[in-house]
Amino acid sequence: MNIINEPDNHISQDAVTVWRISNSIGEGIALIVLAGLLWAGYYFDWYHWIIIVLWVLIVLTPISAIWSVFMEPLLLQKYWRYGINEEFVQLKHGILNEEHIIIPMTKVQYVEAKQGPLLRKYKLYTLSIGTMQSSHSIPALPEHEALMLRDEIAHKAKLKEVD
Structure with missing residues (x-):
């Protein structure tokens, strides 16, 4: 039985920069959409629980951005073989x-x-x-x-x- 060696080639270091830019754009769009929904919630007098959920999501977006822009790209590049x-x-x-x-x-x-x-x-x-x-x-x-x-x-x- 032949043993298959582990892969050892890495992807490019520039992947981190590309993923950071891509994730920043995605997080920015998410924040704009949430802000628009929040505005619509106040303007059209939506149920109060919807506005609370939107505020929670807006508060969680920067935490998500820290992960997806700063940490995740580094880890993805490091562990890809x-x-x-x-x-x-x-x-x-x-x-x-x-x-x-x-x-x-x-x-x-x-x-x-x-x-x-x-x-x-x-x-x-x-x-x-x-x-x-x-x-x-x-x-x-x-x-x-x-x-x-x-x-x-x-x-x-x-x-x-x-x-």
Whole structure:
């Protein structure tokens, strides 16, 4: 029985910056929506309990922002690992709930490199690996590495299929 080694490749350090910007935008939008709902609650004289719930959510938003902007991106980047060899693609991430995914090359149906506006600014890609049942992603890979891995996985998956 062969032992599969743990993956040891890391995602980019720039992922922290991208996730911080993205999470800041999300938290800002949430705060604006809650403030708008609170205004609507007073203006349209909604039930008092709705206004109390909105105030509680507005108070909790900065706590959520501290977690999602300052702590979560650092931990995500620190614990994300991936590895690729002739037979498998391995993904490992998570702090409390550690997830270790092993994808056989024979099951890979497609490989896709995606980037949105923030990833493009930092020259990063998210690599998606699809099988018949699911799709898995490796976030925030540097451009050269992502394109090289995409081609390597596609080549190895095709070779395994032909064998």
